[in-house]
Amino acid sequence: MIERLTVAIAATPPMTLMLSQSALFITLWLTVRRHVSLHGPIPGARTLTTINSWFYHASKFYEYVDILNVLASGGEIDLHFGVHHLTTMYMTYARVLHHSEGWCVFAALNTAHHVLIC
Numbered sequence: 001m002i003e004r005l006t007v008a009i010a011a012t013p014p015m016t017l018m019l020s021q022s023a024l025f026i027t028l029w030l031t032v033r034r035h036v037s038l039h040g041p042i043p044g045a046r047t048l049t050t051i052n053s054w055f056y057h058a059s060k061f062y063e064y065v066d067i068l069n070v071l072a073s074g075g076e077i078d079l080h081f082g083v084h085h086l087t088t089m090y091m092t093y094a095r096v097l098h099h100s101e102g103w104c105v106f107a108a109l110n111t112a113h114h115v116l117i118c
Contacts, residue, residue: 057092064089084113 036042063085070077091106 053096057089057097060089060092080113080116084110 032042067077067082067085087106087110091110094106
C-alpha cells in the first residue's frame with residue numbers, strides 16, 4: 001500500500017500536488033477560522049503555537065549549516081548572501097519568539113536584501 005502511494009505521489013506532476021496542498025490548507029484555514037469565531041480559541045492552540053515558534057527558530061540553524069556546506073564543497077558564497085543567512089536567526093528570535101517591537105524594521109531590511117540578492 002505504501003509503495004503504491006509512493007509511486008502515485010512520484011507520478012503526480014508537482015503543480016497538481018502543490019495545488020492540492022493549497023486547496024487543503026485553504027479549507028482547513030477557513031474551517032478553523034469559522035470554528036474560532038463561533039466557539040472561541042481552541043484550548044492548547046497557544047501552547048502549540050509557542051512550541052511551533054521555537055521549532056521554526058531552531059530550523060534557522062540550517063541557514064548556518066547551508067553556508068558551511070556550500071563552502072566545504074568548493075562553492076562560492078557572496079558576502080551579502082552569507083550576511084543574509086547569518087541574520088535570519090536574529091530576525092526569527094526578535095519576531096517569532098519575542099514579538100518585539102520594531103520587528104517590522106528587520107522585515108523591511110530583509111525584504112530589501114532579497115531584492116538586492118536578485
